Amino acid sequence: xxxxxxxxxxxxxxxxxxxxxxxxxxxxxxxxxxxxxxxxxxxxxxxxxxxxxxxxxxxxxxxxxxxxxxxxxxxxxxxxxxxxxxxxxxxxxxxxxxxxxxxxxxxxxxxxxxxxxxxxxxxxxxxxxxxxxxxxxxxxxxxxxxxxxxxxxxxxxxxxxxxxxxxxxxxxxxxxxxxxxxxxxxxxxxxxxxxxxxxxxxxxxxxxxxxxxxxxxxxxxxxxxxxxxxxxxxxxxxxxxxxxxxxxxxxxxxxxxxxxxxxxxxxx
Numbered sequence: 001x002x003x004x005x006x007x008x009x010x011x012x013x014x015x016x017x018x019x020x021x022x023x024x025x026x027x028x029x030x031x032x033x034x035x036x037x038x039x040x041x042x043x044x045x046x047x048x049x050x051x052x053x054x055x056x057x058x059x060x061x062x063x064x065x066x067x068x069x070x071x072x073x074x075x076x077x078x079x080x081x082x083x084x085x086x087x088x089x090x091x092x093x094x095x096x097x098x099x100x101x102x103x104x105x106x107x108x109x110x111x112x113x114x115x116x117x118x119x120x121x122x123x124x125x126x127x128x129x130x131x132x133x134x135x136x137x138x139x140x141x142x143x144x145x146x147x148x149x150x151x152x153x154x155x156x157x158x159x160x161x162x163x164x165x166x167x168x169x170x171x172x173x174x175x176x177x178x179x180x181x182x183x184x185x186x187x188x189x190x191x192x193x194x195x196x197x198x199x200x201x202x203x204x205x206x207x208x209x210x211x212x213x214x215x216x217x218x219x220x221x222x223x224x225x226x227x228x229x230x231x232x233x234x235x236x237x238x239x240x241x242x243x244x245x246x247x248x249x250x251x252x253x254x255x256x257x258x259x260x261x262x263x264x265x266x267x268x
Contacts, residue, residue: 004034007041012049012209013202014042014109021057026065027100027122035100035126036091042107047268049213050205051107053130054114054198061123063144086153094155097122101155104129105224108217112205114197115181115190120144125154128163128189131220132204134197135190139181143169147176162227163188212254213268215245 008015016038018025025031042048055061091099092106104111104126113130121144127133135141145152152173160169168187172179184190194200208216218241225237245251250266257264 002030002034002037004031005038007038009045009048011206012047012213013205014045014048014051015202016042016051016053018053018055018061021055021059023065024057024059024062024118025055025123026062028065031065032096032100036096036103039099039103039107042109048109049209049211049216051104051109051111052114052198052201052205053104053111053127054201055116055123057117059117059123060113060115060119060139061126062118063121063123064148066148097153098155101125101129102158105131105159108220110208110216110220112201114201115139115141115184116197121152122154124189125152125156125159128156128159131223132191132201133184133189134192134194134201134204135181135184136195136197137181137193139184140178141181141184141189142176142178143172144176146173160188210264212245212250212264213266214248214250215254218242218245 004019006017006019018031018035020026020028020031042051086095086097088095090096091103094102101122110132111130112132112134113127115127115133115135116139117136119127119135119139119141121142124141124143143152143156164187171177172187179187181190181193185193192200222234222237222241226234229237250264250268253264253266
């Protein structure tokens with residue numbers, strides 16, 4: 001990939017690492033572009049059934065690199081220029097900054113975020129774009145933006161509306177109070193806790209990678225559509241998705257593998 005994000009694919013699992021450990025994987029212009037490029041690569045790479053997203057070093061992601069925003073860091077001028085046009089939709093229904101978080105929902109394969117150390121601001125929003133979040137119990141998280149006089153604007157409001165209780169989210173946003181991984185599980189930011197989030201995420205990914213790939217992709221697509229669909233449309237979408245995968249060779253193989261208690265041999 002790039003010096004900002006690395007991708008290693010093995011046994012249908014893409015191990016994706018934010019790779020700016022010396023800056024706690026803080027987000028500068030190069031990091032934004034590298035994350036978008038990684039999402040695009042994963043979306044078009046055949047054979048990727050699950051993605052595990054983590055950060056190198058002692059943090060998942062410390063959030064926005066403020067020195068870059070003000071022009072004092074690497075590629076700072078590009079970032080400062082992009083801020084001037086936030087209302088421009090450059091990536092579907094999102095701008096560049098939102099796409100690094102909500103873009104994980106558009107990757108066809110399920111994405112598991114392994115969160116350790118610091119996960120602040122934009123980093124928390126990126127992790128929230130994953131389907132599943134495995135979090136270290138003593139990780140440090142925060143909706144940090146108001147500390148800098150900003151509002152969360154990297155897709156957080158869209159991603160949190162169905163997982164975090166409204167009054168809790170308001171308090172955390174208004175105060176930018178830090179909270180632990182254990183609290184993140186209670187609040188809805190985390191799916192489960194692990195002392196080794198990456199190892200647990202890889203084990204879970206191996207389980208998911210053994211399932212019918214097309215059915216997994218259709219299930220994720222349905223989850224993405226749920227928040228804005230009326231019941232009639234949800235019921236029809238389920239039927240359409242099922243017809244796509246039912247009675248295919250891979251679906252039959254899933255049944256046979258389960259009955260014979262063996263690993264499935266899928267065509268993709």
